[in-house]
Amino acid sequence: MSAIKPEYEAVYEAQNSFRYLAHGADSSLVRWHYHNEYELHLILTTHGNAFIGDYVGPFTPGSVFLCGPYLPHNWVSLGDFQTGIRDRVINFSDERIQSLIQILPEMKSLQTMLADSRYGIEFSKEASARVMDDFATIAGLKGPARVLSFLNIMSELAQSQDYWPLSSRSFEEESDSLMEGRVNTVVNYIIHNCTRELSLEEVAGVLGLAPTFFSRWFKKATGYRYIDFLTRLRISRACEHLEVTDRPITEICFDAGFANVANFNRHFLKIKGMTPRQYRESIEIRGRTMQKVVLQR
Structure with a gap:
């Protein structure tokens, strides 16, 4: 990361x-x-x-x-x-x-x-x-x-x-003890607050940094722009609910932190290569296939 x-x-x-x-x-x-x-x-x-x-x-x-x-x-x-x-x-x-x-x-x-x-x-x-x-x-x-x-x-x-x-690259390089604490702090803050409105200004304030400086620092530290990292985290949360619940997709969209369904669908398609509905259907198909395999044993 x-x-x-x-x-x-x-x-x-x-x-x-x-x-x-x-x-x-x-x-x-x-x-x-x-x-x-x-x-x-x-x-x-x-x-x-x-x-x-x-x-x-x-x-x-x-x-x-x-x-x-x-x-x-x-x-x-x-x-x-x-x-x-x-x-x-x-x-x-x-x-x-x-x-x-x-x-x-x-x-x-x-x-x-x-x-x-x-x-x-x-x-x-x-x-x-x-x-x-x-x-x-x-x-x-x-x-x-x-x-x-x-x-x-x-x-x-x-x-x-x-x-x-899983990861696109390995991480076999020297540690930076000063920066690792800052990364840990801000990543944990984003994880625990990602489902609500979470502005760049608020997250930058966690480290007492100006938003423009924080934006450059975060990209260097994580490989992602702040908004891209936040979006990927929200999509991951949405995937979890799509997989383990039968709640309406609209509810899942808002609970994951997205402001509207169109934006949610667009980001979901870009990151997962399919729509939320198709993702849920693929999980259901996989489940039926696994059940069939178990019954045939």
Whole structure:
């Protein structure tokens, strides 16, 4: 998402080959951040918006993502979800996984997936479903059994080759600690206020900057003009409601923050390549297809 990196997270796990954790949507870990390690991320509950590199798009329960080193990311749930486990996360270092690949030639099958993850990848629901049980049990395992469970997840996902890239570029460059805090502040402010009227002047005021200066700074920091970033975020929110509710499109348009339906339809078509109605129909067709596949098994 940004040429200026967001908040840095140090991952310390000296006693294990990888870090595993589970947390809720209210965790302090839920923020726009990056780290040196890969992150294999399962969304267990809630719907919302994924921010990965310069990608913004919806996530749903059962979604599995793999983010490469230095790639900024965050998952923001819609609604007031404050209890229970939302995320199961595995962090592992490139140094260790590459050492393993050198020792075990069979592990070279992971290389393509790991390279693609530098841009962030999301796995299909089918591929994700095949590893959910391992995600759930790995926390209770120790020693070799824990490592083997992790390798089983990685192998299953790599063999499926059923994923798609998200960000248009990788983010493997040096961090700017001063700017990352400012980016984090303003992005979080936009996320939490995007469904109401949100002027450039108001957002610039969050950092105490003049609107014209802020506009140039924001474009350099995120790769988007402010209005384009805000529009993409609102379209992402609209997609979430189109997918999981049967509310009228007009209501969804206004709730997402658009002032009129014509403007909403125009931006939706430009970003998604189809109208809101066509998007909803495509979701329904996909659902019927999946149901048919399940019944045929």
